[in-house]
Amino acid sequence: MIYSRLKDDFYDGLDEKTKLCFAKARTLGADTPTGRIDLSDDVYVNVMTYEPRPKEGATAEIHGRYADIQLILDGEELMGIPVGETKEVQKYSEEKDIGIVSCPLSFVPMKKGDWCLFMPGEGHAPSVRDDASGCRQVKKAVFKIRYR
Numbered sequence: 001m002i003y004s005r006l007k008d009d010f011y012d013g014l015d016e017k018t019k020l021c022f023a024k025a026r027t028l029g030a031d032t033p034t035g036r037i038d039l040s041d042d043v044y045v046n047v048m049t050y051e052p053r054p055k056e057g058a059t060a061e062i063h064g065r066y067a068d069i070q071l072i073l074d075g076e077e078l079m080g081i082p083v084g085e086t087k088e089v090q091k092y093s094e095e096k097d098i099g100i101v102s103c104p105l106s107f108v109p110m111k112k113g114d115w116c117l118f119m120p121g122e123g124h125a126p127s128v129r130d131d132a133s134g135c136r137q138v139k140k141a142v143f144k145i146r147y148r
Helices: 016-025
Strands: 002-005 035-038 043-050 060-062 066-074 077-082 087-093 098-102 105-110 114-118 125-128 138-146
Touching: 016 043, 016 066, 016 138, 060 125, 105 114, 125 138
Parallel strands: none
Antiparallel strands: 002 114, 035 043, 043 138, 060 098, 066 114, 066 138, 077 105, 077 125, 087 098
């Protein structure tokens, strides 16, 4: 997992796929329409607006083929990071490239311009409400990068 701010360009050059993502990320904002944008055969981004879920009972997701770059375009949320033993809640689906696990979580606050990169196999619990911020709606871009 990598956590940073969009204004920092150190991670742009990880590889050609992440470079493509960060170039597109810098063109997105709170006014970007929701929906899917294909960037290449191996990279796309989903722009979405949603109400974050409560921290209590939050579960983590794991992907097998795709890495995620989760970028906050507007609003605030918490990103849960697994910090202990995981227990499978929903068996990994090859078709949907997702499995769900229950585990102890540590939370990272995410604000506009913050992003996290999760490689395949790295658990994460996105879209968790930060009750301290009072934010009830988030706009996010989730870049999906195929590595396997």
